[in-house]
Amino acid sequence: NTQPLLSVRAVPGAGLGVFADEDVAAGTIVFTALPYAAAMFRDFSSRTCPSCFTYSGFYGKKFPAPSHCCSIECEKNVQRTPGSKIAAEWEAALGRELARHHAHVEHTIGKAARRSEPANTFSHESHIPSTLEEAWNGPDQHQQSSFSEVDVCMCMLVIRTLARRFAEESGQCEGELGSAHNTEGEGVEKVPGAGGVVVTVGEGEGEIVLQRGMMASVQRVFALEREPVTPTFDALLEMQDNEAAFYHHHRAGVGDTAEAEALAPLPIDSGTLTLTSHSLLASSLDPGTWAALSPLVRCYHLLRTLQQGRSHSSSSRGSRPSATQTAMLAPILGPDATLFRTVVFREMANSFGVWEPGANTPEEAGYSARDMLGLALYPRATFFNHSCQPNVLRDAQYGPGGRSAFRATCDIRVNEQLTIAYCDLTYSYEDRQQYLSREYFFRCSCPRCQAEGEG
Numbered sequence: 001n002t003q004p005l006l007s008v009r010a011v012p013g014a015g016l017g018v019f020a021d022e023d024v025a026a027g028t029i030v031f032t033a034l035p036y037a038a039a040m041f042r043d044f045s046s047r048t049c050p051s052c053f054t055y056s057g058f059y060g061k062k063f064p065a066p067s068h069c070c071s072i073e074c075e076k077n078v079q080r081t082p083g084s085k086i087a088a089e090w091e092a093a094l095g096r097e098l099a100r101h102h103a104h105v106e107h108t109i110g111k112a113a114r115r116s117e118p119a120n121t122f123s124h125e126s127h128i129p130s131t132l133e134e135a136w137n138g139p140d141q142h143q144q145s146s147f148s149e150v151d152v153c154m155c156m157l158v159i160r161t162l163a164r165r166f167a168e169e170s171g172q173c174e175g176e177l178g179s180a181h182n183t184e185g186e187g188v189e190k191v192p193g194a195g196g197v198v199v200t201v202g203e204g205e206g207e208i209v210l211q212r213g214m215m216a217s218v219q220r221v222f223a224l225e226r227e228p229v230t231p232t233f234d235a236l237l238e239m240q241d242n243e244a245a246f247y248h249h250h251r252a253g254v255g256d257t258a259e260a261e262a263l264a265p266l267p268i269d270s271g272t273l274t275l276t277s278h279s280l281l282a283s284s285l286d287p288g289t290w291a292a293l294s295p296l297v298r299c300y301h302l303l304r305t306l307q308q309g310r311s312h313s314s315s316s317r318g319s320r321p322s323a324t325q326t327a328m329l330a331p332i333l334g335p336d337a338t339l340f341r342t343v344v345f346r347e348m349a350n351s352f353g354v355w356e357p358g359a360n361t362p363e364e365a366g367y368s369a370r371d372m373l374g375l376a377l378y379p380r381a382t383f384f385n386h387s388c389q390p391n392v393l394r395d396a397q398y399g400p401g402g403r404s405a406f407r408a409t410c411d412i413r414v415n416e417q418l419t420i421a422y423c424d425l426t427y428s429y430e431d432r433q434q435y436l437s438r439e440y441f442f443r444c445s446c447p448r449c450q451a452e453g454e455g
Contacts, residue, residue: 002226002227003028003029003030003031003032003226003227004020004021004022004024004028004030004226005020005021005022005223005226006018006019006020006021006030006031006223006224006418007019007021007221007222007223007224008221008222008223008224008383009221010221011385011417014385015240016221016383017383017384017385017417017418017419018031018224018383018384018385018417018418019415019416019417019418020412020413020414020415020416020418021223021414021415022414023411023412023413023414024408024411024412025408025411026408026409026410026411027407027408028407028408029395029405029406029407030392030406030407030408030412030418031224031380031381031384031405031406031418032227032228032399032403032404032405032406033228033378033379033380033381033403033404033406034228034229034230034231034378034401034402034403035231035376035377035378035401035402035403035404036161036164036231036232036233036235036236036377036378036379037157037160037161037164037376037377038050038053038157038160038354038374038375038376038377038402039153039154039156039157039159039160039374039375040153040156040354040373040374041149041150041152041153041372041373041374042149042152042153043058043149044058044371044373044374045068045374046062046063046065046068047060047061047062047063047068048063048068048354048373048374049063049068049069049070049071049074050067050068050069050074050078051069051070051074051075051077051078051400051401051402052070052074052077052398052399052400052401052402053354053373053376053398053402054070054074054398055356055357055373056070058371066088077400077401081164082164082167082168083160083163083164083165083166083167083168084163086163086166086167086332087159087160087163087164090159090163090306090332091156091159093306094152094155094156094159094302094303094306097302097305097306098147098152101147101302128285128286128287128290129285129290130284130285131281131282131283131284131285132247132281132282132283132285132293133281133282134285135285135290135293135294135297136281136297136300136336136337136341137336137337140301140304140305147298147299147302148295150295151295151298151299153374153375154296154299154344154347154375155299155302155303157343157347157351157375157377158299158303158340158343158344159303159332161233161236161343161377162332162333162339162340162343163332164233165233165332165339166332168232168233169233224380224383225380228403229380231378231379231380235379235380236343236346236377236379237342237346238379239346239350239377239379239382240346240349240350240382241342241345241346242345242346242348242349242350242441243341243345245441246292246293246345246348246441247283247289247293249441250288250289250291250292250293251286251288251289296344299340299344300337300340300341303333303340304333304337307332307333346377347375347377349439349440349441350377350382351375351376351377352375352376352377352378352381352394352404353372353373353374353375353376354372354373354374354375354376354398354402355370355371355372355373355396356370356371356372356373357370357396357397357398358370358396370396376402376404378404381394381404381406384406384418384419384420385417385419385420386419386420386421386422386423386436386440386444386446387419387420387421387444387446387448388421388423388425388432388444388446388448388449389419389446389447389448390409390419390420390421390425391408391409391410391412391416391418391419392406392407392408392409392418392419392420393406393407393409393420393421394406394407394420395407406418406420419446422436422439422440423435423436423439429449429452429453432444432449433449
């Protein structure tokens with residue numbers, strides 16, 4: 001069935017939001033999104049289909065290697081995904097490097113223990129780069145550091161995203177991916193946002209800047225697709241860029257988001273992906289900001305090592321990637337950290353968790369009782385704003401290709417905003433505010449929070 005007509009509009013103080021252009025009955029699927037890329041945590045990757053996200057259970061049967069797809073059709077779907085072969089080469093190289101790296105770190109720790117000396121493992125307190133430029137593009141920070149499951153999952157998500165982008169840019173896609181916007185016959189044109197990304201708008205609708213706190217010059221921006229549309233990298237660029245907010249949030253201290261919400265956005269040229277805010281990279285680093293940033297920097301340096309075809313630990317453990325592997329890896333990451341930052345700071349506060357299937361009940365909107373299997377980027381779904389009294393719930397089951405459906409939990413009237421929950425709704429008022437401040441850089445002022453905050 002065709003989904004209700006929805007549009008993305010400017011919301012004072014909250015950037016953009018999704019609104020109903022017609023009345024919506026409770027239980028209606030209001031929007032269905034397809035992921036641009038997804039990655040599973042290693043504990044779940046062999047039991048979670050990378051195409052449809054079917055999960056066999058923590059102690060369930062592993063899906064056949066190497067794809068770990070649950071069916072032949074899902075395996076074909078993965079193979080049809082732009083950049084899948086390139087991503088597979090990168091992931092194989094990443095696995096080899098992580099194995100060498102782990103052995104190297106264990107060897108270093110073992111030598112220190114035999115000598116009764118402290119191991120010279122990486123600590124974010126041992127060396128703090130003087131600027132953000134030095135942090136990203138300076139000496140390697142990953143050599144003797146450890147990588148968490150979240151770090152590895154993030155590396156995989158970046159690899160799959162940039163591999164798909166490379167395939168799109170080089171014309172290696174099978175067939176048409178579909179437009180990033182479906183305006184149902186409206187004349188559209190691309191216009192530059194004022195200091196933001198280039199976006200597609202309908203005729204006469206003017207410019208729009210896709211950053212938190214920025215006001216659009218018009219009310220209605222564009223209509224959301226009434227049928228699932230395969231996203232492109234351009235759609236991912238329209239997602240909120242949280243790099244400046246991240247830096248200022250940690251510089252100001254966790255919980256203090258007033259400064260972060262007032263920040264100017266980071267302009268991105270969608271053609272060259274060149275950061276034009278050079279003054280940001282010249283900013284100095286304090287210990288608190290570096291403690292939060294260092295895991296991301298180490299992940300970038302790990303991928304940079306692969307792209308450059310070298311391994312710091314290969315001299316004593318394993319061999320370097322072959323020339324063929326290096327040639328396959330080189331085009332994806334680019335010459336510096338710009339592409340990596342473009343992805344990770346749009347994933348931040350924008351990605352959706354891939355959760356163990358469960359019941360579609362409002363009480364489980366926070367998914368506390370279920371395992372989080374991985375991360376997925378649904379660019380079009382990021383326009384849903386948060387409320388602690390949401391009127392839309394994301395289905396706990398996934399469809400073919402990892403499609404995710406969003407369903408109305410009550411009757412929604414025309415021109416009413418559609419909202420989802422970014423946090424567990426069973427949390428207390430204080431816990432919700434702390435979580436949203438830490439993970440999403442804002443404090444909620446929905447009717448429920450206003451009532452509970454005054455109580």
